[in-house]
Amino acid sequence: MEGTLSLLGTGGGGGPSSGGSTTGSMSTVSMEDNLVLSSEVSSSYPDESELELGLGLNCGGGGGALKSKPAATPAPRVQYARILTAKDFPSLVAKSSSSSSSSSSSSVTKANTSVGTKRTADSFAPAPNAVSGQVVGWPPIRAQRMNCLVNQMKSPATEEFNSTGQKSKIRNGAANNANNGSEKNINNAKEIVHIKTSLFVKVNMDGIPIGRKVDLNAQSCYVTLAQTLEDMFYRPTTTAIGARRSSMEEHDQMIEATEPSKLLDGSSEFVLTYEDKEGDWMLVGDVPWGMFLSSVKRLRIMRTSEANGLAPRFQGRNGNQIKEKEREKLLNGESILLE
Amino acid sequence: MAHSFPGEVLEHVFSFIHSDQDRNAVSLVCKSWYEIERWCRRRIFVGNCYAVSPMIMIRRFPEVRSLELKGKPHFADYNLVPEGWGGYAYPWIAAMARAYPGLEEIRLKRMVVTDDTLELISRSFKNFKVLVLSSCEGFTTDGLAVIAANCRNLRELDLQESEVNDLSGHWLSHFPETCTSLVSLNIACLGSEVSSLALERLVARSPNLRTLRLNCAVPLERLPNLLRRAPQLVELGTGAYSAEVRPDVLSNLAGAFSGCTKLKGLSGFWDVVPAYLPAIYSICSGLTFLNLSYSNIQSPDLTMLVSHCHNLQRLWVLDYIEDSGLEALAGSCKDLQELRVFPSDPFDADPNVSLTEQGLVSVSEGCPKLQSVLYFCRQMSNAALVSIARNRPNLTRFRLCIIEPRSPDYLTREPLDTGFGAIVKHCKELLRLSLSGLLTDRVFEYIGTHAKKLEMLSVAFAGDSDLGLHHMLSGCESLRKLEIRDCPFGDKALLANAAKLETMRSLWMSSCFVSFGACKLLSQKMPRLNVEVIDERGPPDSRPESCPVEKLYIYRTVGGPRFDLPGFVWTDG
Numbered sequence: 001m002e003g004t005l006s007l008l009g010t011g012g013g014g015g016p017s018s019g020g021s022t023t024g025s026m027s028t029v030s031m032e033d034n035l036v037l038s039s040e041v042s043s044s045y046p047d048e049s050e051l052e053l054g055l056g057l058n059c060g061g062g063g064g065a066l067k068s069k070p071a072a073t074p075a076p077r078v079q080y081a082r083i084l085t086a087k088d089f090p091s092l093v094a095k096s097s098s099s100s101s102s103s104s105s106s107s108v109t110k111a112n113t114s115v116g117t118k119r120t121a122d123s124f125a126p127a128p129n130a131v132s133g134q135v136v137g138w139p140p141i142r143a144q145r146m147n148c149l150v151n152q153m154k155s156p157a158t159e160e161f162n163s164t165g166q167k168s169k170i171r172n173g174a175a176n177n178a179n180n181g182s183e184k185n186i187n188n189a190k191e192i193v194h195i196k197t198s199l200f201v202k203v204n205m206d207g208i209p210i211g212r213k214v215d216l217n218a219q220s221c222y223v224t225l226a227q228t229l230e231d232m233f234y235r236p237t238t239t240a241i242g243a244r245r246s247s248m249e250e251h252d253q254m255i256e257a258t259e260p261s262k263l264l265d266g267s268s269e270f271v272l273t274y275e276d277k278e279g280d281w282m283l284v285g286d287v288p289w290g291m292f293l294s295s296v297k298r299l300r301i302m303r304t305s306e307a308n309g310l311a312p313r314f315q316g317r318n319g320n321q322i323k324e325k326e327r328e329k330l331l332n333g334e335s336i337l338l339e
Numbered sequence: 340m341a342h343s344f345p346g347e348v349l350e351h352v353f354s355f356i357h358s359d360q361d362r363n364a365v366s367l368v369c370k371s372w373y374e375i376e377r378w379c380r381r382r383i384f385v386g387n388c389y390a391v392s393p394m395i396m397i398r399r400f401p402e403v404r405s406l407e408l409k410g411k412p413h414f415a416d417y418n419l420v421p422e423g424w425g426g427y428a429y430p431w432i433a434a435m436a437r438a439y440p441g442l443e444e445i446r447l448k449r450m451v452v453t454d455d456t457l458e459l460i461s462r463s464f465k466n467f468k469v470l471v472l473s474s475c476e477g478f479t480t481d482g483l484a485v486i487a488a489n490c491r492n493l494r495e496l497d498l499q500e501s502e503v504n505d506l507s508g509h510w511l512s513h514f515p516e517t518c519t520s521l522v523s524l525n526i527a528c529l530g531s532e533v534s535s536l537a538l539e540r541l542v543a544r545s546p547n548l549r550t551l552r553l554n555c556a557v558p559l560e561r562l563p564n565l566l567r568r569a570p571q572l573v574e575l576g577t578g579a580y581s582a583e584v585r586p587d588v589l590s591n592l593a594g595a596f597s598g599c600t601k602l603k604g605l606s607g608f609w610d611v612v613p614a615y616l617p618a619i620y621s622i623c624s625g626l627t628f629l630n631l632s633y634s635n636i637q638s639p640d641l642t643m644l645v646s647h648c649h650n651l652q653r654l655w656v657l658d659y660i661e662d663s664g665l666e667a668l669a670g671s672c673k674d675l676q677e678l679r680v681f682p683s684d685p686f687d688a689d690p691n692v693s694l695t696e697q698g699l700v701s702v703s704e705g706c707p708k709l710q711s712v713l714y715f716c717r718q719m720s721n722a723a724l725v726s727i728a729r730n731r732p733n734l735t736r737f738r739l740c741i742i743e744p745r746s747p748d749y750l751t752r753e754p755l756d757t758g759f760g761a762i763v764k765h766c767k768e769l770l771r772l773s774l775s776g777l778l779t780d781r782v783f784e785y786i787g788t789h790a791k792k793l794e795m796l797s798v799a800f801a802g803d804s805d806l807g808l809h810h811m812l813s814g815c816e817s818l819r820k821l822e823i824r825d826c827p828f829g830d831k832a833l834l835a836n837a838a839k840l841e842t843m844r845s846l847w848m849s850s851c852f853v854s855f856g857a858c859k860l861l862s863q864k865m866p867r868l869n870v871e872v873i874d875e876r877g878p879p880d881s882r883p884e885s886c887p888v889e890k891l892y893i894y895r896t897v898g899g900p901r902f903d904l905p906g907f908v909w910t911d912g
Contacts, residue, residue, distance in 0.1 A: 137417030137824070138799065139685045139715060139742050140773075142474075144500050144528060148609075148633050149683060200502065202422075212422050 143215065147199050150217040199293070205233045205301035206270070216293055222285050226263040226272060233301060263301065271307045274299045283307070346371075350379045359384050378402060385409065386844050388426060388450065389869060392898040393434035404443045405469070406435065410450035412847050412892055413797075414822055416474065419849055419890070421875060423905045426450045428475075429459070430903075436463035444469035444495075451475070452501075457482035461489035468520075469495040476502035480531070484510035493518065494547075497525040508533035508556070514541050523550035527576050527607065532556040535564075543568040552576030555609035560588060563595035570598045577607035580634065584614045592618040606630035606655075613640040623647035627674075630655040632681045638692075642667045652708075653677040658694040658715065665698035669705025677711035677736075678702055685715070688743060696723040703730040711736040718749040719776055724758025728765040737762055738773035744800035744825070747777040754778055760785035763793070773797040783807040787814020795820040805832035812836035822847040829887070830857035837865055845894035849873075853891050855909075856884035861893070862911035869896050872909040879909050 141149075204211040212232050219225040263272040264285045272284040276295040284292070284299070344352075353376055356362055366376040382405040385391060396403075410426025428450045435442055442464045452475045460467065467490045472478075480503060486496065487510060508531040514521075521541070526533070533556070542548060548569050557565075557578030566572070582588055592615060596602075602622045611634040626648045631641065632655040641656065642664040651672040658680055660668070668675065680698070684691045696719045703709060709731050719741050728734075748755055755776040763769060763786050772793055774782065778801035786793070787810035794817050801807070808828035811821060813836055821843065829852035840846055840861075855872060858879075862870040872879060873890035900910060 135744065135825075137414065137419045138744065139682065139740055140417045140797075140799075141681070141685055142416045142500065143418065143502075145632070145681065146685075149685065213418075 143200055146215070147217055150199075201274075201296060201298045203229060203232070203299040203301065206303045206306070208233065214299070216296065221289055222264055222292075225284075229263060229272065229299070229301065269304055270301045271304050272299065273302045273307060346375050349375050353379055357382070381405060382444075383407070387894050387896075388428075388431065389898060389901055390844070390894060390896045393431045395897060397434060397438040401438070402441070403435075403439050404441060405446075406431070406442070406444070407446040407448075408450065409448040412822065412845060413449075413820070414824065414847055414849070415449055419824065421873065421905075421907060424873065424908065425901065425903055425905065427903060428452045429456045432456050432459050432463075440464065441466060443467060446471040446473070447475055448473040449475065451477040452482075453477050454479055454482035454485070458485045461485045466492055468492055471495065471497040471499065472501045473497070473499040474501060479504035480506045480508070480510040480529070484513040487511065487513040487518075488515065491515075491518065492520050494520050495523040496521075497523060497550075498528050499525055501528050503529055505529050505531045507531055511541065512537040516540075516544070519544045520547065521545040522547045523574075524548070525550065525552040525576070526554050527552040529554045530556065535561045539564050539568060545569070546571070548572065550574040553578040553607060555579045555607075558582065559592070559615065563591045566595035566599055571601055572599050573601050574604040574628070575599070575602060575607070576630075577605070577609075579610045580608045580615060581610045581612040582615070584612060589615060589618055593621065597621040600625070602626065604628035604630075606633075608634035608636070610634070611636050613637075616640055616644055619644075620647050624649055626650065627652040629653070632657055632679065635659065635683070638664045646671045648672060650674055653711075655679040655681070657681050657683045658692050659683055660698070661693045662695055662698040662701065663693070665694075666701040666705075669701045673706060674708055675702070675706040676708050678706075678709065679713040680715060681713075682715040682742060685742060688717075690717050696720060699723070700726050700730075703727040708733070710734055713738040713740075713773075715740045715742060717742050718746070719755060719758065720748045720750045721753065721755055721758035721761075722748075722750065724755065725761040728758075728761035732765045733768065734762070734766040735768050736771040737766065737769060738771065738797070739775055740773065741775040744775070745777045746775075754781070756782040756785065760789075763789040767792065769793055771795040774801055775799060777801075779803050780807040780810070783810035787811055790815055792817050794818065796822070798823045798826055800825045802826045802828060805829050808832035809835060812839045818842075819844045821845075823849070823851060825850040827852055830854055833857060834861060837861055840868055840893055841865065841895050843895065845892065847890075847892050849890040851891070852887045854885045855879040855882070855888050858888060858891060859884070859911050867895055867897065869894055869900065870910060871901075871904075873907060874909060875907045 199217040200213045200215050202211050203214050214225070214228060214232070216225070219228060263270060273281050274284050274292070274296045275281050275298050277297060281300070349372065353362075353365060356365060362376060362380055366373045377399050378401060380400050381403060383396060383400060383403050384407045385396070386409050388408050388410050408428070408431060410428075411420050411424060414420060415424075426449060428447055432445075436459055440463065443466055445460065446469070452472055457478055460470065470486060470493070483503070486493070508529070511533040518541075533554075535557070538557070539561075542551065542565050549572060551565070551569060551572055552574070553565075553576055555578055559578065559580055559582040562577060566575075596619050599622060602625060605619065605626060605628070608631055613636060616636070623644070624647065627650055629645070629648060629651055634657070636644070637659050638661040641660045645651070645654065645660075645664065645668050649671060652674050653676060654668065654672070656679070660680065680694070694716060696716060699712065699714050699716070700723050703726065710733055712734065713736075719739065747753055748758070756779055759774060759778065759782050763772070769790055770792060772786070772790065772795070774797065780803045783802060783806070786796070793815050796811065796815065796818065798821075805828055807826065808823070809832040811818070812832065828848065833853055834857055858870050858872050861868065871892040872888045873892060874888050876882075876889065879886070879888065904910065
């Protein structure tokens with residue numbers, strides 16, 4: 001574990017010192033995934049690694065939430081660029097924080113030696129590399145504004161994994177502005193596709209009277225969407241993350257790849273469907289993610305028994321054959337570089 | 340004494356009194372003044388739709404022309420209030436349809452508005468003039484079509500930041516040719532394209548149009564046509580501000596803008612191509628409000644633009660402006676009163692732009708009229724906050740969001756208690772405050788001691804113990820709204836200050852330590868409070884009473900318990 005960390009060094013300014021241990025069991029998923037994790041995730045949230053594993057097995061990056069840091073190894077690795085999925089966020093529930101807060105106040109009000117305060121500050125401030133957007137409703141930005149920002153960061157077309165590239169283009173644009181001014185900006189502007197408004201869509205589940213809303217732009221792929229929805233409806237708590245994390249702490253294992261895809265692969269009693277712009281109900285997962293984003297109006301978690309009339313999946317479409325291969329790789333625990 | 344003036348005279352005098360507070364004061368003088376006042380009050384503001392019932396309002400005020408109504412708590416903006424919680428407009432509209440046929444204005448904020456509601460509005464009020472739906476949801480463009488078609492004297496249709504199920508842009512074409520009364524139209528939140536022709540004709544036949552906020556689907560090439568048909572515009576929200584760079588488009592646009600000599604406010608700017616920014620230079624000196632918070636313009640272009648706007652009073656911008664841009668702002672915009680800086684990349688812990696606390700300090704130094712601040716940044720220091728407080732004791736609104744929760748002073752690693760303490764100590768007129776960063780109970784002591792005029796306080800990831808909550812509730816005399824998330828505050832402080840809650844509009848606490856038992860107790864002891872436990876984990880009875888609730892929303896009410904509670908909200912009785 002420590003070895004893994006030192007390979008990459010600490011990521012970015014003020015990252016967790018190598019003294020911080022990424023505890024929790026890192027299972028046998030690819031080391032590359034772990035490297036990405038270790039460089040970016042706070043040491044205070046060890047279980048996120050296990051969450052990561054479940055996710056990382058298939059999805060390429062989403063929007064550019066995390067800066068992807070160049071890996072030390074040349075092996076193919078998944079690009080992580082997650083935006084907020086309430087799912088895999090370190091739980092910042094008051095409970096866990098208060099114990100650290102009280103310890104902090106006592107150290108602060110004491111001698112106030114720089115060592116004491118420093119340790120205090122570090123011990124409960126989430127390590128600066130932890131993505132702060134990983135808490136529901138924080139930072140406090142309205143949904144509409146959020147959608148706008150997210151849309152500025154990535155194109156709604158197929159390049160989920162290119163979005164971090166885009167982001168660095170924007171940054172480079174900013175840096176080079178002094179020289180090239182408008183020209184660079186025009187290029188950037190072209191890359192930044194037209195902003196769509198609200199990508200919150202309603203989700204209803206058969207048998208549950210109260211619907212929810214999910215921000216599709218906060219998802220990077222079908223798997224994260226499915227997991228988010230599962231947490232919303234199967235484990236409906238704002239600390240859903242906590243629930244999943246704690247159950248994993250108990251079982252000390254990685255998320256089975258099949259588990260997150262229950263809604264997607266038809267193995268559960270429910271199946272995830274969506275209504276597209278033409279008013280047709282389709283099974284989720286058949287078209288590329290970007291295409292799905294541009295045509296989805298709302299979601300419904302439908303009883304499998306009722307889903308008979310919908311377009312069958314996995315039948316002679318190239319896209320779906322690729323999906324099958326990916327799914328196999330998921331189960332075998334290989335990391336893949338999409339495209 | 341009261342009888343020496345005939346009622347009509349008093350009524351005439353009262354007609355000059357507009358503020359709710361003054362009117363409330365008038366109504367308390369004596370019974371006859373109460374009677375006269377209630378018959379001639381025309382505007383009603385209800386800050387919490389569950390604090391009073393439509394019936395009670397109608398009974399007391401029989402001749403209302405304008406209603407402003409707010410529904411969900413503020414934290415609903417950040418997805419903290421589950422879907423289906425409430426805030427339905429329909430019961431209010433239905434009651435008013437019977438009681439106030441002369442109703443002219445409806446302003447709703449954070450409420451659920453259905454197409455049926457809109458249809459009812461369009462049918463029930465013959466002289467309907469103003470519809471403002473701010474951060475509302477639940478309706479579609481079909482509902483808008485009905486409003487457009489049936490409200491013959493419509494002056495204002497403002498959909499500010501509402502979530503509309505946008506079925507098509509066709510609704511705009513439902514404004515009849517005879518509709519020439521439009522003064523304000525805000526469709527910025529809609530996604531679909533509206534017919535350019537219909538829009539241009541509507542604008543052309545609305546000589547009183549002062550505010551026009553387009554949505555991003557209106558292409559830049561159509562903007563000159565619209566501007567030429569509405570040279571009297573005072574507020575404009577552009578659509579997409581990008582097109583292939585062509586000199587003829589640029590000159591056309593610049594010409595159109597130069598004709599709008601009355602423009603004071605600009606917004607929109609989705610998707611900007613900077614080459615087109617010079618088109619607005621000719622009117623920049625007249626601008627008092629500039630909202631660039633949806634545009635990706637980078638610092639040099641931003642700085643250039645802002646330096647043309649010498650009379651700017653309010654600026655909303657993304658952190659692309661950077662410290663350097665803010666410094667330029669401080670140098671060129673001496674009339675600046677309000678600054679909002681939003682984050683362009685809120686979910687990266689590492690900064691993508693060079694915006695720090697220094698930018699805000701510069702503005703606080705250079706802009707003597709600065710009163711209102713909303714600032715997202717990644718680092719802050721006590722020293723900077725103290726500077727800001729000393730520079731600008733005239734601050735009335737200070738909302739600081741340090742993106743990483745519990746971030747300490749980045750220089751000293753200490754909590755930011757001292758800094759925020761300086762803010763409340765120096766800024767004696769502070770009305771609204773949002774805290775962030777690493778904060779102990781000490782900051783709440785400062786707030787309780789000094790923030791005597793504070794009306795709204797937002798707290799997140801702060802404090803050590805109940806003492807923090809106690810300081811706020813016992814010290815802040817003017818407190819109306821308190822919203823707290825993820826803080827270690829619990830039963831003791833809440834119960835000890837129960838009486839205070841009746842003097843406030845509302846208290847929101849989520850992910851704190853308030854137990855269900857305490858909620859029940861509070862609810863029993865305080866019949867004039869609605870204590871809502873919002874908990875999606877199922878019935879609180881199924882857990883020990885000491886178990887903390889997920890979310891708690893407490894508000895004073897004379898309307899009694901709600902009848903429209905969803906399954907995940909638990910109240911006592």
